[in-house]
Amino acid sequence: MKRHIDAWAVNLSLAALAALLFAASIYVGRGGELLADKFETISAVDRDIAWLILTEVRLPRALLGLLVGATLGLTGAGLQGLLRNPLAEPGLIGASGGAALGAVLVFYSGLAAGTAMFVPIGGVIGAVAALAVLYLLAGRGPSVVTIMLACVAVSGCTGALTSLALNLSPSPYAALEIVFWMLGSLTDRSMTQVWFVLPFMGVGWLLVASTWRALDALSLGEDTAATLGFSMRSVTARAILGTGLAVGAAVSVTGVVGFVGLVVPHLMRPLVGQRPASLLLPSALGGAALVLAADLFVRIPVNGPELKLGVVTSLIGAPFFLWLILRTRREAP
Amino acid sequence: MRGFAVCVALLSGLVLPAHAEAPQRPPERPPERIVSINLCSDILAADLAAPGTLKSVFRLGRDPGDSPVAHRLQHIPPNDGRLEDILPFAPDLVLAHEWSSPFTLDLIRRIGIPLATVKDARSFADIRENIRTVAAALGREERGETVIAEFDAAMEAARREGEGPTAILYQDLGSAATPNSILGRILSHTGFRNVVTAENEVGLVYPGIEDVIALRPELLALGVYRPDAPSQAKALLEHPALRLYRERYASEVHLPARDWTCSTRFVAGIAARLAAAHDAMTDERREQHSLLTLPPWEGQTVEDGLGRGRR
Numbered sequence: 001m002k003r004h005i006d007a008w009a010v011n012l013s014l015a016a017l018a019a020l021l022f023a024a025s026i027y028v029g030r031g032g033e034l035l036a037d038k039f040e041t042i043s044a045v046d047r048d049i050a051w052l053i054l055t056e057v058r059l060p061r062a063l064l065g066l067l068v069g070a071t072l073g074l075t076g077a078g079l080q081g082l083l084r085n086p087l088a089e090p091g092l093i094g095a096s097g098g099a100a101l102g103a104v105l106v107f108y109s110g111l112a113a114g115t116a117m118f119v120p121i122g123g124v125i126g127a128v129a130a131l132a133v134l135y136l137l138a139g140r141g142p143s144v145v146t147i148m149l150a151c152v153a154v155s156g157c158t159g160a161l162t163s164l165a166l167n168l169s170p171s172p173y174a175a176l177e178i179v180f181w182m183l184g185s186l187t188d189r190s191m192t193q194v195w196f197v198l199p200f201m202g203v204g205w206l207l208v209a210s211t212w213r214a215l216d217a218l219s220l221g222e223d224t225a226a227t228l229g230f231s232m233r234s235v236t237a238r239a240i241l242g243t244g245l246a247v248g249a250a251v252s253v254t255g256v257v258g259f260v261g262l263v264v265p266h267l268m269r270p271l272v273g274q275r276p277a278s279l280l281l282p283s284a285l286g287g288a289a290l291v292l293a294a295d296l297f298v299r300i301p302v303n304g305p306e307l308k309l310g311v312v313t314s315l316i317g318a319p320f321f322l323w324l325i326l327r328t329r330r331e332a333p
Numbered sequence: 334m335r336g337f338a339v340c341v342a343l344l345s346g347l348v349l350p351a352h353a354e355a356p357q358r359p360p361e362r363p364p365e366r367i368v369s370i371n372l373c374s375d376i377l378a379a380d381l382a383a384p385g386t387l388k389s390v391f392r393l394g395r396d397p398g399d400s401p402v403a404h405r406l407q408h409i410p411p412n413d414g415r416l417e418d419i420l421p422f423a424p425d426l427v428l429a430h431e432w433s434s435p436f437t438l439d440l441i442r443r444i445g446i447p448l449a450t451v452k453d454a455r456s457f458a459d460i461r462e463n464i465r466t467v468a469a470a471l472g473r474e475e476r477g478e479t480v481i482a483e484f485d486a487a488m489e490a491a492r493r494e495g496e497g498p499t500a501i502l503y504q505d506l507g508s509a510a511t512p513n514s515i516l517g518r519i520l521s522h523t524g525f526r527n528v529v530t531a532e533n534e535v536g537l538v539y540p541g542i543e544d545v546i547a548l549r550p551e552l553l554a555l556g557v558y559r560p561d562a563p564s565q566a567k568a569l570l571e572h573p574a575l576r577l578y579r580e581r582y583a584s585e586v587h588l589p590a591r592d593w594t595c596s597t598r599f600v601a602g603i604a605a606r607l608a609a610a611h612d613a614m615t616d617e618r619r620e621q622h623s624l625l626t627l628p629p630w631e632g633q634t635v636e637d638g639l640g641r642g643r644r
Contacts, residue, residue: 029543030541030543030544038547046549046582048581049546049547049549049578049582052546052574052577052578053543053546053547053574056572056573056574056577057541057542057543057546057572057574058543107563107565108563108564110563169562169563170559170561170562170563173505173506173564173565173566176506176566177564177565177566180565187541188507188541188542188569188572190572190573190574191573192573306539306541
């Protein structure tokens with residue numbers, strides 16, 4: 001019973017943290033400039049312009065930070081549960097890479113000229129395809145080594161193909177755009193994009209969340225889960241499709257933001273315990289908080305273009321990854 | 334074949350001294366086999382070279398998206414700026430940019446092919462200097478002076494005086510021209526006040542969309558590069574907030590990148606466009622001034638702004 005109360009307390013405080021960072025994301029601008037100061041100067045002349053900045057520049061950025069962070073945290077926790085592997089994460093296992101490839105193919109082939117809605121669809125197809133390939137490569141009951149090798153193969157392949165597609169595209173800024181798709185950014189996105197990704201993410205979240213009981217059962221092994229009445233096929237399909245939908249939509253708008261899905265579930269485990277089901281919600285909230293915080297961080301430098309979001313999340317994530325390896329080695333005999 | 338021989342000789346290090354200095358002054362006989370390996374020198378050579386003497390140009394020089402002289406260079410074979418591409422033409426003059434690959438430039442010098450480099454022009458004086466440099470290397474100083482006179486006349490025609498409307502020159506990737514860049518100089522030459530005041534070595538700053546809007550420029554001059562090619566860099570200019578601002582509050586003018594990617598005499602075309610925008614805006618402002626009998630700086634709100642979508 002005590003654990004239960006703890007979990008709620010954790011969820012509530014994470015939600016409060018995410019809300020606080022969301023407000024800060026709207027309130028703090030480039031180089032730490034505050035919204036109130038800016039509005040004072042702008043709205044002295046024209047209130048409409050101040051409103052325009054608030055609703056069309058600041059709000060979508062904060063909203064996307066929230067949505068993308070929640071997506072990465074939730075799918076990271078879901079994948080770690082599904083694959084029973086602490087290293088699973090949308091970025092590492094190639095879902096994000098696949099999504100970037102799909103989005104890039106649609107965006108630069110000119111298909112997106114019809115409607116920008118096609119870009120998230122391309123991202124979703126890419127992410128689902130990458131996950132499907134991974135599952136086929138890894139086979140049934142794969143070892144950690146097989147999975148990691150398959151991940152390396154899929155991520156490497158999608159990364160190379162994305163670069164190739166950009167190099168072959170008529171875009172004059174191919175090299176710079178490779179950086180965007182590989183490192184991710186929330187700068188100057190718009191509400192249009194929020195509305196585009198929201199339905200995909202919503203469905204994806206529900207699909208991943210619908211597996212929560214099965215994920216708990218899975219932690220006892222596939223056979224146990226099967227005897228408890230969970231169809232492995234259905235659970236896997238829902239988790240993969242849900243991850244593909246949510247991550248595909250996220251990446252198609254912000255590029256690949258790495259390591260969030262890896263780090264957040266590990267940070268949450270000491271707080272809410274090891275059960276995959278109880279990890280899903282805190283991971284989503286924690287992911288949102290982490291991405292919003294990282295996005296605040298990239299605004300600090302004033303000169304030159306803003307840092308890419310993935311630079312900051314990887315700087316946080318990579319050392320964490322190393323620490324994880326060290327700890328795993330210490331625990332293993 | 335001759336190129337191959339030169340290459341072998343060079344590699345074996347037998348024939349030529351390692352640091353054969355390229356002649357800095359024009360040779361006695363004007364060069365007849367000119368190869369240009371850079372877009373900017375292509376544009377200058379197209380104006381200055383005697384007919385038939387330009388044997389090869391950089392591939393971008395023939396690309397209408399990048400080069401204002403593409404139509405005049407279609408019959409000239411392209412090169413990719415590598416030594417292998419240059420040698421088969423057996424050039425007696427190579428035109429390059431100060432930023433061309435230093436390895437290629439070094440090889441050209443060591444082989445002993447005369448080399449002239451143009452510099453990155455950041456002022457109108459630099460543009461004239463580049464014309465003189467290439468004209469001198471080609472032995473066509475007179476032609477050079479004619480081109481300079483035409484350029485000066487075109488720039489003079491675009492000059493606008495006084496405290497004009499505020500403007501920003503915003504491009505793909507979200508960069509804005511600083512006052513000390515060539516585009517910044519053209520802005521002030523055509524009578525605009527650049528809302529970007531910071532200066533730096535590169536000549537570009539990166540204000541986000543909200544900063545651009547907060548600076549409240551009356552003119553948004555958009556650098557347009559290959560408008561048909563999709564890119565994230567360009568999607569930025571289509572951001573709803575920026576579009577709304579353009580429609581409601583600001584005039585807008587498009588400046589094709591091929592006229593300013595290299596600062597050559599073709600920036601006069603940019604100046605002409607800006608001057609036309611300046612005239613249109615000051616006319617409009619004068620009308621409003623007489624209508625409202627308000628100082629123009631206080632008369633701008635949604636209802637009576639200077640934008641083209643004025644209600």
